[in-house]
Amino acid sequence: MKPLVRTAALSGYVELCRSLGVDPQELMTRVGLDTAALAAQDRWISGAATVELLELSAAASGHEDFGVRMAQLRRFSNLGPVSLVVREEPDVRSALGLLIRHQHMYNEVLHARLSEGDGLATLKVDLRLGEAIAARQATELAVAAFLRILREFRATGWQPLSVWFTHPAPADTATHRRFLGPRVEFGREFNGIVFYADDLDAPNAMADPLLLEYARRYFEAIAVPRDTTVADQVRELIEVLLPSGRCSIEQVARSLGVDRRTVHRHLAASGETFSSLLNATRTHLAEQFVANPRRSLTEIAELLGFSSLSAFSRWFRERFGCSPRAWRGDPGVRSTPRTDVPK
Known part of the structure; x- marks a missing residue:
């Protein structure tokens, strides 16, 4: 079965298209999707169609930064039920670890993993579609969304050491640098975020210690185990x-x-x-x-x-x-x- 994503992955899509003078329904129809499906963010849709839609939208709008613009419209709640427990984890390490372990609950295309070494932490982000599809916009959306989450964990003002993408730089990098930070690098060997490893041990700025136990009990009741082979x-x-x-x-x-x-x-x-x-x-x-x-x-x-x-x-x-x-x-x-x- 081909991987699916929750409709929440397209949160803000209609609004962004309309602000850029693009008809979202026309583009969604071309890939077999419908704007009406976006009314419920927990509905599952084709991952490949979603990725293709973002590429078509970037081309139709003339904005190579379409995926990054989408990320700016994301909210923490777009992660779905997993967001309720992630936001109450005591530190960045446990919150990010939980988010990665249960990524299949909100996006089956996403493959993120965290590694540490020489005082640095690297969050690599890949999209696994099972077929060859251009995925520049979806990749930038995924990396930018993770960066936004990390900033919410750390509170306003936090910046990573660098943000990397494997694809070439767009003609205009202003949006990327404004949202992702000044050290955005293109043509690198992976897509992801590099930051100091000790940032993982920082307290989660969103957490309320009194809610943690309640959040974990709730999540245990709804968590869908991943069938790791x-x-x-x-x-x-x-x-x-x-x-x-x-x-x-x-x-x-x-x-x-x-x-x-x-x-x-x-x-x-x-x-x-x-x-x-x-x-x-x-x-x-x-x-x-x-x-x-x-x-x-x-x-x-x-x-x-x-x-x-x-x-x-x-x-x-x-x-x-x-x-x-x-x-x-x-x-x-x-x-x-x-x-x-x-x-």
């Missing part, structure tokens, strides 16, 4: 282990507390193999890394767990049909990566 866990571990050069099924199995045969068995049940997940993860990361001219190919080879640049180049050519240098230098040679390449 072994394949999901293996994907996460592969991404973490690749830069270490120790990404093997044995290491993954040890991290999961099982033997390699158990991992093989669970992956086979879901139609996957360790090699297929490894290649899929490398492909996803390679597209981001190679497109970024700031990364050397040698550095990228190491980040993807290859023993040498030549090994990476051979894999890349088999996967993409050209060398990484050619792929980086000429977008016209880029093609859909193969899915049948062995490890």
Whole structure:
């Protein structure tokens, strides 16, 4: 089943379109949606249609900052029931952690994860649609919405160290810098927010300690558990282990507390193999890394767990049909990566 999003993801859409001289109903009809559906923010709609709608709206309005403008109209309550308990968590770490663990309750397309290292915290935000769709506006909306939430946790005036996007900069970055802060960078290797790790331990400015227990009891009654499969866990571990050069099924199995045969068995049940997940993860990361001219190919080879640049180049050519240098230098040679390449 293709991922869905709550209609709350389009909160403010009609108002923004009308303010920019665009007919929202016409655009929604083109992607199979209806403005009437937006009256109830807990209704679920197609994630792909929502992403396509935002791209069409940016083009129709002539505003490359459409997604960021949408984020400015978001309210904390747009998160739905999860917002009631998140706002009462005592600190930023627990609030953000809860929001990430239960992201499937408000957006099945969204894939956010938090990591820490060298005194920094990185919140990476991806959209997983299961198909190739331009998603610049939806990505900027998601990152900007997370930034808005972080600011509400910390109170007015807080700024991250930087906000990153993998896509190129728009012709005019004024809206981005006004809303996201002065250190917005484009053409980077991931979409997300970088800030000091100790900000995670700061008190949540919205929290009322007397309401926390009530909020948690309520949430326990309505929370929908996420069906996390072994394949999901293996994907996460592969991404973490690749830069270490120790990404093997044995290491993954040890991290999961099982033997390699158990991992093989669970992956086979879901139609996957360790090699297929490894290649899929490398492909996803390679597209981001190679497109970024700031990364050397040698550095990228190491980040993807290859023993040498030549090994990476051979894999890349088999996967993409050209060398990484050619792929980086000429977008016209880029093609859909193969899915049948062995490890």
